[in-house]
Structures are given as structure tokens and as C-alpha cells.
Amino acid sequence: MNTVDTGELLNFQDYSPEHNERSARIDVEAVHTSQYNNSMSNPNYDFEEPKVTEEPATSPQSNHNFWTIQYYQKYFDVQTNEVVERIISSVLPQKVSRNYFDERIKGKPDLYGPIWIAVTLIFTIAVSGNIASYLQNTNKSVEWRYDFHIVSISATAIVCYIWLVPLALWAALKWTVHPDGQDEIETQASKSPTMISLFCLYGYSLSIYIPVAIFWTIQIFWLQWLFVMMAGFVSGAVLVFWLLPALRKSRYFIILVGCILGCHFLLAAGFMLYFFHTPQSSIKHFDVISSTLKPV
Template sequence: MANINTGELLNFQDYSPEHNERSARIDVEAVHTNQYNNSMSNSSYTYEEPKIVEEPQSAPQTNHNFWTLEYYQKYFDVHTSEVVERIISSVLPQKVSRNYFDERIKGKPDLYGPIWISVTLIFTIAVSGNIANYLQSINKAVIWRYNYHLVSYAATAIVCYVWLVPLALWAALKWTTVPDGQDEMETQTPSTPTMISLFCLYGYSLSIYIPVAILWTIPISWLQWLLVLMAALVSGAVLIFWLLPALKKSKYFLILTSAIIGCHFLLAAGFMLYFFHVPDSQP
């Protein structure tokens, strides 16, 4: 180990003021230079706007009671173009795609169009029935009077048909459809149509009876029966065309198909026989 002179270590050493000031200034400048260089090397020279963190807002409460008016507001939120498109497709189904019911009506059913079609059909049948009765009594020695009860009769028949028949069809599809768990797990949607979608479908299917009711005023028996067959087949075919995927999954496919067409034929025949039919033999 090297010999160290302890005397030199204990003695005070003299440094000039210039030396002390210069060394202190060099040390301070070096510290600031290093800090500045480090800060500049770490900066990326890019300006980032501060991100505003939005707090998740809770979804509005849309679960209303079944008996309140707010529950039915979504079924009247429909554009005029959609109503016209559904009326045309109920008479000419080839104008739309084969999956039109699943793509448009099943996902967004409405009650605006069916209600207006039903109300229009009620007054059309009542007015046309009175006109047909007037034309039949022209050559008779009787005083013709307007029958206001035809409005209530037509309203009872149409309202019962539009609400009870779809309800029975919904129950039949629900209890006779063969369950297919794999399809429901993939699509996350029920295979059977909903009750509201069936109400919507049956309401639009009655649109063809409005012009037919006007033509029933012609007092020709064979023409009236021809219009009955045409209206029943067209409206029934549209229902089967739209409901065919759901009907195929039912165990009673032929029975349900025949029931749909049969109910439409009974409705058309009942309208014609009660409101417009000309008796073959006069008393």
C-alpha cells in the first residue's frame, strides 16, 4: 500500500478565487446541459390533444307496462314509404324478396298500417253494402233507407278476424313447431313469429278487400263469387308466402296452410253474402 503523507492531508490547501468560481460555473452549466439534453431526447415533438373520457351513460328506460300508451309508441314509428311498400307487397309479393317478412316485418312490426287498413275497410264495406242494396231495390216498389248497422257489423267481423285469427295461429305455431336448438343458438331469435308481427301481417293482408268491396256493388252473381275466390287466394297466398319458413317447421304444415286459406275464403264469402249478394229468387 502506498505511503500517504498525513501532514499534507491535514493541511489546508489554498485555491485562488478564480479557480473556485470557474469550477463551480462549469459544474452548474454541465448539470443544466445534461438535464436539457435528456429532456429533449425524451420528447417526441408531437402534440397530442387531451382525451376526454366520457362516462358511460345509462340507456333510457324503455320497458313500459303492457297497458300503457308508451308501450305501443314503437309500433307506430313507421314511415309512409314503409307502409306503402308493405301494402304493395301484400298484393304483389313478387315485388319483394322471399325473406321480406323475416327481414322487414318480423324485426319491425307496426300497427299503424293495419289499423288504418281495417278502419278503411270497415267504412268501405258499409258504404258499398248500402250502395249495393240501393241498386238492388231500384226496380222495387219499396222505400230505400240507409242501414247504419252495417258499420257495426263490419267492424265486429273485421276486428274479431284481425285479432283472434292471428292469436290462434300464433298459439298453433308455438305449440306445434319442432324445436331446433342449433338454429336458435346461432341466430338468437325465436323460430316462430311474434304475436305483434302476425297482427301486422294479417292487417296488411286485408288491403286487397278494399277495391274488391267496391267491385262487389256490381249486381252480377258470378262476378261476385269470382271476386271472392280471387281475394281469398291472393291474400291467403301472401300469408303463406311470408310465413312459409315458420310453417315448414310445424308438425301440422298442411293443416295450418289449409286453415289460413280457409279462413280467408270464409271471410270473403261472408262479406259478399251478407253485404252484397243478390238473391237468385225474389219473394
């Protein structure tokens, strides 16, 4: 058996560069030559385009269920300047165009502004109502305590008003239009406001009650009623001004206008009488009871 020198195996071997370049060149040329010959031998070959895998189309976000959170995302997609503009227009409608409701609110109603205004009004009434209660009991020999029930009572009243009154108005506008013809009904349906747009409109109409609730703490009876008349008239007039094209299509135009103004006056009067005003008879009755209970 031949012995192998392990030292030679571990050493690097030198090869001629000409031999290496020639071998590599021959191999590359042979490969290209064989590919060219195959393509020329079959000239009627078919070119196959690369297949693009199409991803399944996702369903649009607008087709969500009514009970899902994704359904209400579009009603909170609103800018700050739009909310401020709608608050100003709910108090000063002459600052915007006459068709502002049809152009801005009806096509893009939001719930962010109405919810923010409702929550702010709830806590404003709660704080201002307790301040008014404290001012009414300053000259009495009784320990004054903060009334936390004002928060729950005001929240119930405001939430019910924002949701139930627009719902009733939407139903009234839907079922009291003039059935003169198919074209007329289609025109009325296009001009009648949607339920969400009415919720948005009524929510913004309560913005004037936030500063008025602060002024109601002034314990002057005629001044409190003056703020009631002003707040009810301004907010109700803005609603009638924006909904006038739809209200004219109803056969009960005068009744609907009277109901809109009357509900706003009742809301303002209820706020003032329940949270900010104490009748003089109850004050005198309390004074008589406190005087009888004093020790002689």
C-alpha cells in the same frame, strides 16, 4: 363646535391621478405577492378537480307497461313509404324479396298500417254495401233507407278476424314445432313470428279487400264469386308465402296452410254474401208479398 360648509361637501373634489394609480397599483401588487408567497411556502398542495354532478339516468322508453300508451309508440313509428311498400307487397309479393317478412316486418312490425287498413275497409264495406242494397231495390215499390248497422257488423267481423285468427296461428306455431333437440328448438323460436308481427301481417293482408268491396257492388252473381276467389287466394297466398319458413317447422304444415287459405276464403265469402248479395228466393218472396198488398 366647528361649522361645516355644506357647499363644499356637495362639490366634487379633485384628486391627483398619480395618487390614484399608485394606490391601485400597490394594492394589486400586494394581493398577487401574498398569493405567490403562500403557494411557494406549501409546494405539496393537492389539486382538486371540479366535481361534476351526474344526472340520474332515465329509464329507457322500451320498459313501459303493457297497459300504457308509451308501450305502443314504437309500433306507430313508421314512415309513409314503408306503409306503401308493405301494402304493395301484400298484393304483389314478387315486388319484394323472398325474405321480406324476416328482414322488414318481423324486426319492425307496425300497427299504424293495419289499423288504417281495417278502418278504411270498414267504411268501404259500409258504403259499398248500401250502394249494393240500393241497386237491388231500384225496381221495387219500397222506400230505400241507409242501413247504419252495416258499420257495426263489419267492424266486429274485421276486428275479431285481425286479432283472433293471428292469435290462434301464433299459438299453433308455438306448440306444434318439432322437438328434435335444444338447438333445433332455439332455431325454430328464432324463425317463428311474434304475435305483433302476425297482427301486422294479417292487417296488411286485408288491403286487397278494399278495391274488391267496391267491385262487389256489381250485381252479377258469377262476377261477385270471381272476386271472392281472387281476393281469398291472393291474400291467403301472400300469408303462406311470407310464413312458409315458420310453417315448415310445424308438424301440421298442411293443416295450417289449409286453415290460412280457408279462413281467407270464408271471410271473403261472408263479406259478399252478407253485405252485397241478396238471394233470388228472397227477392221473389218479396215480390209476391208486395203484389198481394197492392190495392185492386
